[in-house]
Amino acid sequence: MTAPREFKYVGTRPIRHDGVDKVTGRASYGADVAWPGMLHGVVLRSPHAHARIVKIDTRAAEATPGVHAVITARDLPETSAKIAIGEAAVDLRDIADNVMARTKVLYHGHAVAAVAATTLDIARRAAEAIAVVYEVLEPVMSVDRAIAAGAPILHPAMKTTGTPAADAGGATNVASRLELKRGDVDAGFAAADLVVEREFRTPMVHQGYIEPHACIARCGEDGRAVVWCTTQGPFFVRDASAAIAGLDPAHLKVIPSEIGGGFGGKIVVYLEPLALALSRKAQRPVKMVMGRDEVFRATGPTSGSRVRVKLGARRDGTLVAASASLWYEAGAYAGSPAGAGAMCALAAYKIPNFFIEAHDVVVNKPKVAAYRAPGSPIAAFAVESVVDEIARELKIDPIELRLRNANAEGDRAPYGPKYGPIGLTQVLEAARNHPHWRAPLGANQGRGVAVGFWFNAGMNSSATVTLNGDGSAAVVTGNPDIGGTRAAQAIMVAEELGIPVERVRSNVGDTDGSGYTDVTGGSRVCYATGMAVIRAAEDAREQLKARAATIWNVSREAVEWHDGRAVPPEGTEKAKPMTVAELAAEMTHTGGPIVGRASLYAPMAGPAFGAHICDLEVDPETGRSQVVRYTVFQDVGRAVHPSYVEGQMQGGAAQGIGWALNEAYVYSADGVMENAGFLDYRMPVASDLPMIETVMVEVANPLHPYGVRGVGEVPIVPPLAAVANAMRDATGIRFTELPLSPPRVLEAIEAADAVAVQA
Amino acid sequence: MATVHLPSGLTRHTGGVDTIEVDAARIPDLFAALCDRFPLLAGQLNDMAVAIDGDIYADPGYQPLRADSEVHLVPRVAGG
Amino acid sequence: MAKLHIETTINGEPAEFLCDPHETLLSALRTGLGLTGTKEGCATGDCGACSILLEGRLVPACLVLAAEAQGRAMTTIEGLSRGDTLHPLQQKFLEHAALQCGICTPGFIVAAKALLDAKPNPTEEEVRYGLAGNLCRCTGYDKIIRAVLDAASEMKGTTA
């Protein structure tokens, strides 16, 4: 697809047909469904952050009138199957133990037992009647504590995998260590005119989706089961739940509900295996819905972190050496995105000499899950802050400095392979030339810029395009639609068949109704599943051309296709071009129904870059800060439905701004989260933010017929540093720990004033 | 002959060698050849993604190789 | 536990239900009456997903006891469209792509209706502060604010 193609529908902004159900309240989410004879399930959660389970006595609970089933980990088989979850293969043993603790509870809120009863009140009371004897252990609540000598060990059998440090050995809380090296880092630093090193810390934060986890499961006498749930990955829920609950996946169907936000946090399973086990025991459907405090305490936030970065540059701003040491909290089990952070940290810059080590460290906090470009925002916060310091020190415009070192097509990424076409330079130039970059600043205001990178995923996707007799079409894929991808799919089918977008309905199938499809996540749906949708539509079009050939009695190859019409070869008598509708009306007598079909494995998807400019106003007397202007620049490859691409750019920026300014897990000394609610876990509200301007740069991705790149994850990567760099500009202080809360900012301002007074 | 670049984490299994020429038509043959030459690599490769001439395959399966392919072994990444 | 029998008016129609004395109005709407358009995001009044109008006043249905609805009139998201014509706010949310996952959308549209009822011609800041009780994690609020401002200008003069 080299020559730029003229599109009729790609790039337009049709109204998504599935939107009407959402604005009228008819759309059905996880908790919106009730099945006849349904019981209510609740989970009993650990009151301790770290303890051995000595004994669980469920007799009183089972005797409670109205209780139909009580389960503990004994009701779930021991499993150690490996299963693909997104690209990373994951050991189910950890996920199963996280779903319900077998011998040890590893974080406050860890599931210990579950009850199903005729009403929620009865189920809750029965759960409280379950007597659990714990042997309480000292909790490990930070990376520093976890790696300190003599620290309690969460997993006695744990060995550091990957590239253990030289001195590693014996019991450890470091689950894995990774190294990325290139050139001679010592020589590089020796050749540098300026070396800047800082250590950065970020707290554990949550994806913050407004819909709590919810599901309803029915396990029949014949072992056949159905789960309706809110998830980003119905196929993963099927395979993981079957393995964890001890069911044959062939007998389990998962129906994805509308999903009320996920951002990576709904790729994993928490309730589904429990609901299945309860339903199997009670022989009645069981509905389970998490409370907001359970979502905070017991699902999958992203890592708190400690990151040390050192950069060396020559006087002209050329970066010559870099070293980084990343320490990410994995939570209760191995599996933080430290590796991804290491690979993303220097992705933007041509640095000949670097050494990066990344550690995955278990602590007594919930098992981290993916959160939008997992690992990349944390690494970018550190690197983009130090790059800002270097630009400031060398008195070079911060965008100019980044342009001088920007990777482009043909340069080797830090993680190995050469980049294909990438848009970093174009994005930076768009930022430099935008009025925002030169706009005057008011009193106590500062401006910061930062770039961000994400790989974007490929993986498995399937799609079918079914033609109806009136020429309309229905497309079915296995990807729940979080960000409007159904609208993009309708556009792709309309483009390939040449029919109006309104005559295409896009649907999310269940695990029986669509071919195997990997999770909605990794910014892959519009890219990989989109590619399957396009090929399925092409397949339908080829069948239409074949039917025209049958009608005109010519060879299939001789039939052309233009603007939604099959066109006969020159001079074929009694043959005029036929529209999709005309051909579809004949299909039952020219060969039967037409169903276009495609399934594919898409390679990693064309990485993407973004750059953000943030203006921040700081009240020097209270440390309060307010984002007064924000502009997002991003290489999107090709925007299929621009409104929803802008939506990803604005939503990612808002999450990043929240991460930078006010969001944080606050833990007590004994490992209990103190702000497990939307009052004190402060996500940005409408009055906290200005309009978020978006500028889309389109550098086509050769791997996709339309040039589409993943857009969902890049926008959360730059804001942490963009806000911190704006704070530096406004206050003169380099903050290295998030969040930039008013108390932290005022304390630093007062300290700086005190120093100034003495000087 | 495909050129294989190993990440620094694996070079301790190859005595420090990080670039290897391998004659292989498909990824499974390439992995087999690598493990023959460096037995310690066995078992280390299945958690890796493979980049073939810039395109990364989280699950390389039976991907074919061109005569002058450039192959990088890359840690796997889970999307959000 | 004897249930209470509550008679109300919902979206202009009489409606009655049984509820426990301690049951919330949100639970009664969703389970008792099957009106699942009003959503639960937090159950502590901090997210706005359960916004309804109680006697014309915007309230969080999760912090109202179902028993309090006796003899009172309520408007939920299901009551905003008239037959097959959407309320201007519903139409503008679609036109501006002011929703992605959509879980917060019902709460936002009910809250925006209450805002426009009180202030037919609000400024951007008035819309942002008026809707500060509705959390959205997908959109960053930009398109929501534009949709509400656009609906306001279209509805000016007509009391929708």
Next chain:
Amino acid sequence: MDAIRYESPRSVAEAVRLMAADAGARVLAGGTDLLVQFRAGVRQPSAFVDVKRIPELMSIAIDDQGLRLGAAVPAAVIGEHAELRRLWPGLAESVRLIGSTQIQGRGSVGGNLCNGSPAADTTCALIVNRAQCVIAGPNGERTVPVDAFCIAPGRTVLQHGELLVAIRVPRPAARTSDAYLRLIPRTEMDIAVAGAGVSVTLDAAGVCTAARVAIGAVAPTALRVPGAEQALVGSPLDEASLRYAAEAASAAARPIDDRRGTAAYRRTVAGVLTRRAAALAAQRARQGTDRG
């Protein structure tokens, strides 16, 4: 959940009888604190006594004596009362700051007071406006100055069987006005990390003849700060006197560290807010038409 009752009395007398008859009963006004605590298992009432159908608790009246504000009137209704906003702008400000629009549709000043949070937004504004709490109980009605109403976090002066019926606020003297400011990290929705209410009265020459200062979220209850008041009285409320008042407020504060803020931060910001609130109250008093 054994049988919790829901009661909806139509008169103060009926409400008092219900409260007196059942020690576990709790008054339900807006419910924005009570129902959250109930849901979290922090409070287990035996009955909810919904007082929103009792006229005395749901009415707002202003006469030449001043304001009589029903304890259960929702914040949103108070916010729409133009006369109240004109006479007591600081009190109206503090009421408007209670939570979001949704919370404003339910939350009441009486509820805010009875919840007894040291960070309650309206308590400081009520204190500086010399408000009185009208309490009904088994042995009749009594009045308590609002300064004495909250005695510890979550505990008030209400005895068994008593309920708060209304809040009386005397009409402000001439050239008197007030202001309330609070510090929250976001622009909405948060509980005050620190708060300050100030009321000042000026003479014709603009010299402060009377002042009241109260700070919130910096002690077990809202605190009056006589030291700050003395710093203002007798001065033209210039920069210097406001700075002294701020220092007095910071000195009087006895804050704690918690998930919302550090003690040091609260101490500093209590002073900053006192200075800014005093400046705003002074400006309003200077501009204010004679409200005698």
